[in-house]
Amino acid sequence: MKQNPTHSETLYGVDRWGKGLITVTPDGEIALCDPARNGAPPISLPGILQDLEQRGVVTPLLLRVSSFLESEIRHINESFSNAISRVGYKAPYRGVFPIKVNQQAQVVDRIVEFGRPYDFGLEAGSKPELVIALAHRLSKDALIVCNGVKDAEFIRLAILSRRLGFNCVIVLESPKEAETVIEVTRELGLEPLLGVRVKLTNRIGGKWQESSGDRSTFGMNTDQLLRVVDRLKEENLLHCLQLQHSHLGSQVPDVRDVRRAADEACRYFIELSREGAPLTHLDLGGGLGVDYTGEKRAAENSINYTVEEYCANVVETVGYAMDEAEMVHPVLVTESGRAVVATSSMLIFDVLETTLYDAPDAPEVQPDDHHLVADLAAVSGYLVPGRVQECWNDASFYRDELRALFRRGVVDLRQMARAERIYLSLTARIKSIVATLDDVSELEEQLENVADVYHCNFSLFQSLPDVWAIDQLHPIVPLQMLNQTPDRRAILSDITCDSDGKVDRFILADGISPSLPVHSLPEEGRYYLGVFFVGAYQETLGDLHNLFGDTNVVTIDLRADGGFDLLHEQEGDTISQVLSYVEYDPDDCVAAFRKMVDEAISNGSVKASERKLLIGAYRNSINGYTYYE
Numbered sequence: 082m083k084q085n086p087t088h089s090e091t092l093y094g095v096d097r098w099g100k101g102l103i104t105v106t107p108d109g110e111i112a113l114c115d116p117a118r119n120g121a122p123p124i125s126l127p128g129i130l131q132d133l134e135q136r137g138v139v140t141p142l143l144l145r146v147s148s149f150l151e152s153e154i155r156h157i158n159e160s161f162s163n164a165i166s167r168v169g170y171k172a173p174y175r176g177v178f179p180i181k182v183n184q185q186a187q188v189v190d191r192i193v194e195f196g197r198p199y200d201f202g203l204e205a206g207s208k209p210e211l212v213i214a215l216a217h218r219l220s221k222d223a224l225i226v227c228n229g230v231k232d233a234e235f236i237r238l239a240i241l242s243r244r245l246g247f248n249c250v251i252v253l254e255s256p257k258e259a260e261t262v263i264e265v266t267r268e269l270g271l272e273p274l275l276g277v278r279v280k281l282t283n284r285i286g287g288k289w290q291e292s293s294g295d296r297s298t299f300g301m302n303t304d305q306l307l308r309v310v311d312r313l314k315e316e317n318l319l320h321c322l323q324l325q326h327s328h329l330g331s332q333v334p335d336v337r338d339v340r341r342a343a344d345e346a347c348r349y350f351i352e353l354s355r356e357g358a359p360l361t362h363l364d365l366g367g368g369l370g371v372d373y374t375g376e377k378r379a380a381e382n383s384i385n386y387t388v389e390e391y392c393a394n395v396v397e398t399v400g401y402a403m404d405e406a407e408m409v410h411p412v413l414v415t416e417s418g419r420a421v422v423a424t425s426s427m428l429i430f431d432v433l434e435t436t437l438y439d440a441p442d443a444p445e446v447q448p449d450d451h452h453l454v455a456d457l458a459a460v461s462g463y464l465v466p467g468r469v470q471e472c473w474n475d476a477s478f479y480r481d482e483l484r485a486l487f488r489r490g491v492v493d494l495r496q497m498a499r500a501e502r503i504y505l506s507l508t509a510r511i512k513s514i515v516a517t518l519d520d521v522s523e524l525e526e527q528l529e530n531v532a533d534v535y536h537c538n539f540s541l542f543q544s545l546p547d548v549w550a551i552d553q554l555h556p557i558v559p560l561q562m563l564n565q566t567p568d569r570r571a572i573l574s575d576i577t578c579d580s581d582g583k584v585d586r587f588i589l590a591d592g593i594s595p596s597l598p599v600h601s602l603p604e605e606g607r608y609y610l611g612v613f614f615v616g617a618y619q620e621t622l623g624d625l626h627n628l629f630g631d632t633n634v635v636t637i638d639l640r641a642d643g644g645f646d647l648l649h650e651q652e653g654d655t656i657s658q659v660l661s662y663v664e665y666d667p668d669d670c671v672a673a674f675r676k677m678v679d680e681a682i683s684n685g686s687v688k689a690s691e692r693k694l695l696i697g698a699y700r701n702s703i704n705g706y707t708y709y710e
């Protein structure tokens with residue numbers, strides 16, 4: 082059935098979460114829009130995939146769109162500078178990107194490049210992340226903020242980096258860390274740039290509430306802060322203390338929490354300044370959310386504010402508090418990770434096969450069949466819209482009774498297969514009647530349990546770990562056929578052998594649904610699905626469950642003429658690579674297999690002429706992609 086593509090845009094909520102980046106073309110294809118080029122034609126995503134396939138890049142594929150990353154960096158920085166000039170705030174904004182949110186070189190390199198005009202810096206939460214940060218040429222005024230637990234080596238590198246002009250701030254997490262800094266400072270005879278991490282008492286809503294408030298595992302309470310200030314004073318290092326840091330947690334749903342936290346942070350800032358700390362930078366950490374569902378409300382995976390509103394709230398709150406206290410406005414720092422990178426990556430995979438929970442036709446009841454098989458088939462005789470719930474109840478009852486009889490050996494396999502097929506054909510008719518009715522929500526809910534399963538070529542554990550671990554929602558949409566009415570509902574199952582490897586919560590126009598409207602697979606060509614906004618956290622949190630490795634990764638830039646440039650390609654892991662991650666030496670594996678083949682030839686169970694085939698098959702596998710090819 083034909084469908085207007087704008088209906089699909091609404092059905093899948095693309096018009097709500099697409100943010101002007103993702104749209105549906107009149108041909109019914111998902112397309113990417115370059116936010117920097119208003120009016121440039123949207124670029125068809127299936128078209129991009131076709132082009133990539135010709136170049137030998139196949140799905141599953143992580144597609145990074147450089148133009149989206151550039152636009153998010155511009156958006157955050159310009160929203161802050163606009164708020165600063167509107168409010169008359171008297172210091173600049175100097176954001177940093179927290180490397181942990183996406184450490185991939187292709188991503189961090191571009192963030193540094195796009196951020197340079199804005200003096201955008203980096204945040205490091207560990208030694209390896211500091212090593213990454215120091216491999217980049219940042220602008221003269223950009224910051225490197227070091228959070229996390231730090232040993233002497235970490236601190237030494239951070240202090241020494243100042244000799245190269247890096248504004249590398251060591252944020253003290255505890256009085257003990259302050260002692261290590263004091264020791265290393267003495268040892269080097271060089272002074273550090275210091276910050277303190279303050280534990281705010283306000284609890285922030287949302288999934289990450291634990292990282293805020295009293296029980297947060299990070300930062301110092303009032304007593305610890307004063308101990309650190311006193312120690313630094315004793316050591317004549319208090320003048321090094323320039324930054325105050327607090328982190329609100331991630332994906333803060335309600336902008337009022339941002340205001341409350343900023344306000345409390347200001348109180349500490351003012352008090353610490355009164356204690357003699359020459360603070361110049363106020364760092365409010367991460368928390369700026371992404372509206373994954375497009376609902377624009379303070380709910381799971383949504384936020385009730387825009388980037389502009391977040392920036393205005395921060396600037397106004399801090400400006401007001403500092404004016405009240407008659408203090409100089411501090412440089413504003415935030416560590417937005419998710420909001421910078423989430424939208425710029427998408428995971429694309431193809432559907433391999435389907436398990437349909439209905440059948441187009443019913444087999445004839447045979448004379449010897451148990452009478453319940455005939456009863457089940459008879460339901461079809463009274464299946465009309467007014468009795469659809471009753472028919473569903475009856476069919477399910479007979480089917481369950483027959484299954485019990487099968488288990489007891491009363492009904493044989495062929496009878497049972499007929500019964501299942503009759504049941505599935507009834508389900509098909511019931512589904513299509515329900516689709517035309519209003520006010521059958523209970524039955525609709527029951528029918529969700531018989532949604533189809535679309536088996537897809539990806540690993541949830543490798544590519545969408547947060548979907549598995551913390552019920553993260555990402556927009557998921559078929560990339561093609563959006564000018565046709567989706568005729569089926571499905572859940573998605575991945576290629577791992579784990580029953581958790583499935584997606585059964587989807588963002589649709591009317592809320593979160595346990596199944597996704599999809600199309601019957603086309604006779605020709607692949608059916609692609611896209612999972613959007615996966616740029617934050619997913620890449621390195623993913624694991625090797627069933628030894629499915631990294632997917633292919635491609636970075637593209639959108640061109641004004643409707644084409645794209647391929648900026649970088651990273652081939653996905655080969656089987657040999659994932660084997661080495663789990664302590665196997667691939668060469669040893671080949672050698673062991675070859676030895677078994679040779680032994681089998683010696684004892685005569687395998688012909689010498691089969692040797693090449695056997696070893697060749699093993700070798701081909703070990704050098705191949707871990708996914709379905």
Ligand SMILES: *Cc1c(COP(=O)(O)O)cnc(C)c1O
Binds near residue numbers: 204206228331332366
């Ligand atoms: C994780 C983290 C961030 C990033 O938070 P987002 O919500 O992704 O912006 C920022 N700062 C610190 C200290 C973090 O631990």
